[in-house]
Amino acid sequence: MSEFVYPQALDIRPLHHPAKLTLRVPGSKSITNRALILAALSGDCAVTNALRSEDTEVMVDSLQKLRYLVETDWPVNRISVKSTADSLKKDAELFIGNSGTSMRFLTALCSLGQGRFRLDGIARMRERPIQDLLDCLKQLNVDAVSETQSGCPPVLLNARGLKGGHAKLNAELSSQFVSALLMVLPFAQGDSILELEGEIVSEPYIQMTVAMLQQNGIQIDTSTSGRFGIPGNQKLNCQVIDVEPDASSASYFFAAAAITGGTVRVEGLNEQSLQGDIKFADALAEMGCQVEKDPAGITVTGGKLHGIDIDMNAISDTVMTLAVVACYADKETEIRNVEHIRHKETDRIEAIGNELRRAGVEVEIWKEGLTIYPVEKFRATRFNTYNDHRMAMSLALLGLRSPGMRIKNPGCVAKTYPGFWQDFEKLYTE
Numbered sequence: 075m076s077e078f079v080y081p082q083a084l085d086i087r088p089l090h091h092p093a094k095l096t097l098r099v100p101g102s103k104s105i106t107n108r109a110l111i112l113a114a115l116s117g118d119c120a121v122t123n124a125l126r127s128e129d130t131e132v133m134v135d136s137l138q139k140l141r142y143l144v145e146t147d148w149p150v151n152r153i154s155v156k157s158t159a160d161s162l163k164k165d166a167e168l169f170i171g172n173s174g175t176s177m178r179f180l181t182a183l184c185s186l187g188q189g190r191f192r193l194d195g196i197a198r199m200r201e202r203p204i205q206d207l208l209d210c211l212k213q214l215n216v217d218a219v220s221e222t223q224s225g226c227p228p229v230l231l232n233a234r235g236l237k238g239g240h241a242k243l244n245a246e247l248s249s250q251f252v253s254a255l256l257m258v259l260p261f262a263q264g265d266s267i268l269e270l271e272g273e274i275v276s277e278p279y280i281q282m283t284v285a286m287l288q289q290n291g292i293q294i295d296t297s298t299s300g301r302f303g304i305p306g307n308q309k310l311n312c313q314v315i316d317v318e319p320d321a322s323s324a325s326y327f328f329a330a331a332a333i334t335g336g337t338v339r340v341e342g343l344n345e346q347s348l349q350g351d352i353k354f355a356d357a358l359a360e361m362g363c364q365v366e367k368d369p370a371g372i373t374v375t376g377g378k379l380h381g382i383d384i385d386m387n388a389i390s391d392t393v394m395t396l397a398v399v400a401c402y403a404d405k406e407t408e409i410r411n412v413e414h415i416r417h418k419e420t421d422r423i424e425a426i427g428n429e430l431r432r433a434g435v436e437v438e439i440w441k442e443g444l445t446i447y448p449v450e451k452f453r454a455t456r457f458n459t460y461n462d463h464r465m466a467m468s469l470a471l472l473g474l475r476s477p478g479m480r481i482k483n484p485g486c487v488a489k490t491y492p493g494f495w496q497d498f499e500k501l502y503t504e
């Protein structure tokens with residue numbers, strides 16, 4: 075991202091007044107990357123209000139390598155995608171960085187093609203699971219394997235088209251496997267049935283995928299829970315897919331209101347959003363904040379914060395945001411049922427637990443969650459961010475009320491929110 079230059083470390087200045095800010099955050103990563111896949115499958119479609127970040131740029135770059143004609147008009151956040159006679163028909167080597175959505179969605183997309191495809195990423199991507207998706211593709215006669223047999227990328231795909239069929243998929247580690255298959259099976263030669271096994275995680279993202287497909291003319295039978303009926307050989311009917319602001323990115327600003335007793339309004343998000351993470355605002359309401367949702371935006375006003383007991387399986391990208399807010403509550407907060415976040419950009423349960431402990435907070439870490447016990451006074455800390463954008467954005471919030479907090483490698487925010495620090499600065503000036 076040439077637009078932004080990041081220092082090696084960033085000192086967070088305490089905010090000496092309650093936050094008062096209205097902003098619109100950049101586009102949703104999840105919707106942008108789905109929209110790009112759907113645009114490619116439609117053959118000619120534009121994505122508007124798209125997010126520009128590392129995760130979406132690897133998607134754009136990969137689609138180009140797969141011989142799609144992709145044109146970006148970043149000043150207005152518009153991307154147009156057109157297929158060519160060669161799309162998905164030539165061998166390609168894709169480098170996916172650490173974008174889970176891109177790795178999983180593109181593996182599925184390549185299975186529709188003809189040729190040899192190799193998908194790799196940074197070291198951490200080579201530790202993130204993909205075997206359940208590969209096992210499911212195998213049942214559909216797709217030759218896709220983990221190159222090192224580790225169950226993780228690199229993925230090697232020797233594709234000969236997708237016929238469809240009946241397959242079972244374990245969805246315990248990531249919902250992205252489900253979304254990936256749901257986006258390509260409508261384009262298989264024959265009909266398919268996809269049956270989910272295990273306890274499904276991050277379910278709202280599956281609903282987002284189904285909604286985006288159905289909004290663009292694709293039929294999926296969702297009448298039986300955990301089972302999808304997908305007719306093959308369908309056509310996507312879309313000219314433009316518009317992207318909502320990112321609800322996970324909004325969580326940091328809502329949390330700033332909660333922590334400082336101020337008011338923050340994020341425009342462009344409402345109850346109709348496709349993103350499950352708008353429910354983060356409800357978690358803040360449970361903790362004592364006032365939340366108002368209207369058609370044009372969501373407003374959070376901080377109040378006295380109470381510790382809560384919360385299952386965050388469905389909104390797990392906001393676990394670290396909530397963990398930081400919990401540090402300022404009147405009693406402990408228990409965050410449950412999020413074991414799957416151990417497989418993200420870093421092991422997020424360990425990472426947030428350890429960094430909060432370094433700042434003097436008492437934290438109990440267990441297999442599938444953590445308990446945070448608030449303290450009166452925090453220790454000045456140079457926070458490690460584990461190359462995880464959400465660690466950096468969440469831990470910065472701690473510095474709004476406590477002096478001496480420093481964020482190492484603040485540039486890791488570029489994964490989903492390259493301009494985060496500029497927007498964070500608005501808390502001081504507006």
Ligand SMILES: O=C(O)C1=C[C@@H](OP(=O)(O)O)[C@@H](O)[C@H](O)C1
Nearest residue numbers: 104175248249250253276279391
């Ligand atoms: O489908 C998506 O867009 C996403 C699904 C979630 O992943 P898991 O299903 O792996 O929890 C979420 O954490 C990720 O940021 C985006």
Ligand SMILES: C=C(OP(=O)(O)O)C(=O)O
Nearest residue numbers: 172173174175391418419
């Ligand atoms: C987990 C995340 O991303 P991904 O799985 O798409 O890499 C995230 O953005 O928090």
